[in-house]
Amino acid sequence: MKAFLDILKPNQLIYPNTVGYDWNQVDVNRPQGHPYYHWLQTNQGEGVVNIDNKSIILSKNDGILITPFTPHKYQSDQFWTTNFITICGYASIFFQKQLGEKKYFVLRESSCVDKDIYNLTNKLDSSCDDAQISLQTYKIFLDILHGVQQVSAEGYKSIPICWEIKNYIDDNYMEKISIKKIGRLFNISPQYIIKVFKQAFNISPYRYLTKKRISEAEKLLISNKDLLISEVANLVGFDGASHFIDVFKRVENCTPLEFRLIYYQGADFNHE
Known part of the structure; x- marks a missing residue:
């Protein structure tokens, strides 16, 4: 279980503000949303995300990308561990162009993002330089974006x-x-x-x-x-x-x- 919270890198193009892998997840309620793009993914167990008047179940490897300032909460009545990342930096102003206007995006079986976050926490743990951290964060966003594009074309x-x-x-x-x-x-x-x-x-x-x-x-x-x-x-x-x-x-x-x-x-x- 690893987590890095409130990372401040104001001069980076793209950087994680928080990131965690296999985190013992507690209940969270954000009536004003999160100020950054927030990815939450189940590692073990199962949790429920309440967003936009919907309840979304996240089973193993399922994830959700929530856009900034979108009200949401999540909880579980069982043991639940998650992988998560919030992405900030100058480049995040471009994300909406690539993602579209939706408030959130659900991806099922997103194992590649799981591996990406695991690699990122290891880099942070080993004190890699900022450029490597930024590149790994960008890779995570691109993998999420690719998943969103695949889902949009599913029909x-x-x-x-x-x-x-x-x-x-x-x-x-x-x-x-x-x-x-x-x-x-x-x-x-x-x-x-x-x-x-x-x-x-x-x-x-x-x-x-x-x-x-x-x-x-x-x-x-x-x-x-x-x-x-x-x-x-x-x-x-x-x-x-x-x-x-x-x-x-x-x-x-x-x-x-x-x-x-x-x-x-x-x-x-x-x-x-």
């Missing part, structure tokens, strides 16, 4: 071509991809691709490709500060640095360089 798994196209984009985002090229590859019309992809994932193939490239670019910007912006642009499939910068700024309201500066120096700037 459309009967259209397998959508998943084939999505997997193709995930595997080839660094290459030159167009709707026409995908159409030729799968022998279907561009219009049909756009229609079924948007039905399944609530996003166009082009926007999904853009978000995928930006997400991968952010990983590179954080993990390798020696890479030039033009090199990052090339590695994730943009035609050049100017195009990359324009798209990045449109998606994240900051330039790639500003994004990197926030992470490494805690530089402050205004988001419009």
